[in-house]
Amino acid sequence: MTSNEIKALTGQYIMNTYGRFPVAIDHGRGATLYDPEGNAYIDFTSGIGVCDLGYGNEAWVDAITAQAKKLGHVSNLFYTEPAARLAETLCKRTGESCVFFANGGGEANEGMIKLARKYSFDKYGKGRAAIITLNNSFHGRTITTLTATGQEVFHNYFFPFTEGFRYADANDLASLEAAAGDDVCAVMVELVQGEGGVLPLDRDYVQAVAKLCEERDWLLLVDEVQTGVGRTGSLFAFQQYGVLPDVVSFAKGIAGGLPMSGILANEKCRNVLGPGTHATTFGANPVCAAAGLAVQETLTDAFLEEVKAKGDYLRQGIEALDLPCFGKTRGLGLMIGIEVREGFNKGEIANKLIENGLLVLTAGPGMRLLPPLVITREEMDRGLAIMKEALA
Numbered sequence: 001m002t003s004n005e006i007k008a009l010t011g012q013y014i015m016n017t018y019g020r021f022p023v024a025i026d027h028g029r030g031a032t033l034y035d036p037e038g039n040a041y042i043d044f045t046s047g048i049g050v051c052d053l054g055y056g057n058e059a060w061v062d063a064i065t066a067q068a069k070k071l072g073h074v075s076n077l078f079y080t081e082p083a084a085r086l087a088e089t090l091c092k093r094t095g096e097s098c099v100f101f102a103n104g105g106g107e108a109n110e111g112m113i114k115l116a117r118k119y120s121f122d123k124y125g126k127g128r129a130a131i132i133t134l135n136n137s138f139h140g141r142t143i144t145t146l147t148a149t150g151q152e153v154f155h156n157y158f159f160p161f162t163e164g165f166r167y168a169d170a171n172d173l174a175s176l177e178a179a180a181g182d183d184v185c186a187v188m189v190e191l192v193q194g195e196g197g198v199l200p201l202d203r204d205y206v207q208a209v210a211k212l213c214e215e216r217d218w219l220l221l222v223d224e225v226q227t228g229v230g231r232t233g234s235l236f237a238f239q240q241y242g243v244l245p246d247v248v249s250f251a252k253g254i255a256g257g258l259p260m261s262g263i264l265a266n267e268k269c270r271n272v273l274g275p276g277t278h279a280t281t282f283g284a285n286p287v288c289a290a291a292g293l294a295v296q297e298t299l300t301d302a303f304l305e306e307v308k309a310k311g312d313y314l315r316q317g318i319e320a321l322d323l324p325c326f327g328k329t330r331g332l333g334l335m336i337g338i339e340v341r342e343g344f345n346k347g348e349i350a351n352k353l354i355e356n357g358l359l360v361l362t363a364g365p366g367m368r369l370l371p372p373l374v375i376t377r378e379e380m381d382r383g384l385a386i387m388k389e390a391l392a
């Protein structure tokens, strides 16, 4: 099919819930994507932080193919090797104790919220179920994770929302204290707010929050759906913040492009969700887990160091272009935000870049770049050249 045929068929038969860019994608190699007509696009999006190994990665394709030939799905009523091995790897590399596997970020966060509430219920009984989240956060699209999301624009249409969420300002301990109370069981944060605009939390603030959680027996819940799996230059961002969360959620990049998510819990929380309290049919799918193992094998410590170096390279490259529309860059590793100067429109900039062969994202008030972690210097240079041509 041609791009236009695909767009027309989509318009007719797929529910119109996405503001799509006017491009159909057919296939990819490395960090380059191609439309059905063969036009190339440098990809600074990774399918929104998902395709960390890029496109057509041989180890990933081989792992999926081999596992699909053996066993595609069997349910959690039985044991399978790929999930057990992936859970072992994640625990050994993070210091966490155990994993629950799910399918998407919102669903993982639901599990994290259920765990926090049950931890508190088991220990203190009813009436201690409130969770403090941060203004400008994003935690998902289910009714409960929409409520957890600290942005008023998400609290519309779908009433009644889940009760029991309160909001505090990021990097402001006094604001957190003001939201505290006897009914609180947990604090939930993104260490770098992604959808909110690539805004990293301060290290001192995060450590102070962790200390407060310990003193009050609140669980520290960290949403690493976007920051996790190497994106920030460490396997999880919390490893750069010097804290060990009680529960961490992950999704996007975990299986390099197949749908998978989950939560990691520490020793204190390993038995909170016992048999019958939580489940999901597709969770721990063996093909997704095999893909996840291929991702883990690629993300060595040396590879993660390279992610940091590539992030620095790209940010310096962007700032050196000194474009009229762009201000400062910010972020961690290959999770990069670019300030858009007043008088310029982030959506128009994104469209202009895409027309010229560079795929980018927007977030909050500015641009957001989430390139595949395997992106080469040559691909980054090509992307920078397109920025210069299109925006100078």
Ligand SMILES: *Cc1c(COP(=O)(O)O)cnc(C)c1O
Binding pocket: 103, 104, 105, 106, 107, 109, 138, 139, 140, 141, 190, 194, 195, 223, 224, 225, 226, 227, 251, 252
């Ligand atoms: C993307 C995202 C989610 C939601 O993940 P889905 O897979 O779309 O449900 C939740 N939290 C954060 C931080 C995210 O970036």
